[in-house]
């Protein structure tokens with residue numbers, strides 16, 4: 001861990017959910033195809049509830065909830081939400097209750113199947129996008145307070161200054177790993193939904209004065225005003241840490257293929273290519289689109305000679321959208 005990051009974060013309550021450093025793995029076949037060295041940080045293996053990148057944010061979010069004596073966690077997302085499922089699972093593992101405020105078609109697949117299998121309370125609403133769920137979640141919190149509960153509200157994706165600390169810490173972890181590996185990166189690339197992961201990487205990379213550029217791949221406009229949102233999240237997290245830093249403008253490229261959650265042939269084919277050539281499974285909503293963007297940008301020379309992809313997980317999405325993906329290829 002980078003000493004400055006470690007000491008800055010030590011004052012924040014954190015529950016340990018990521019029990020190891022996730023490996024950084026070289027992808028020989030992808031690298032040969034691109035003529036660029038591509039590595040992947042296996043944050044799909046953070047190890048709690050196949051929750052991928054969300055687990056890092058939840059260490060601080062649930063640490064805060066426990067420190068405040070809260071007894072019920074509420075969060076929002078689509079019915080296929082990786083974040084919603086692992087938030088509720090982690091809350092339950094800490095003895096807290098959880099209520100998921102969701103939208104979308106209820107199908108017993110992927111994360112929604114896991115929600116039900118784990119006996120998680122879900123409330124599904126007829127809205128078009130996650131952002132419309134926030135006022136509903138606030139009403140649920142009020143209902144719980146009136147029932148004598150002490151709810152802790154977590155925004156979609158855990159995209160808050162506290163949640164952002166999770167990827168500040170990840171940047172510090174990457175720093176110590178590259179010294180052991182003897183590698184350098186020109187770019188670090190991550191899928192962007194609610195923006196918290198990118199914001200944390202941006203702030204963490206600024207704190208450690210990292211040589212790499214941080215690049216986000218927007219997977220379909222999960223939120224509006226993404227650049228400003230990411231920058232503000234990073235600055236608010238810096239303020240929370242007691243830092244005054246100048247965070248660079250986020251570099252975000254749109255590879256949403258027209259809409260968040262839209263399943264497309266190009267991504268299904270890429271998932272097959274990366275799976276059969278490197279044994280790594282990407283998902284059709286987030287990491288498949290992000291890796292598609294990485295490969296196209298790398299071929300254009302936008303990412304330099306050595307690139308680190310943050311594999312943020314999303315595995316349940318393969319089982320939510322598997323049939324739809326197969327129809328495209």
Ligand SMILES: Cc1ncc(COP(=O)(O)O)c(CNC2(C(=O)O)CC2)c1O
Nearest residue numbers: 081082083157193194195196197312314
């Ligand atoms: C596998 C995977 N990879 C990357 C991301 C994007 O992370 P951010 O939300 O921090 O930008 C998600 C998000 N998922 C959301 C969810 O509800 O699951 C927040 C949208 C993700 O699940």
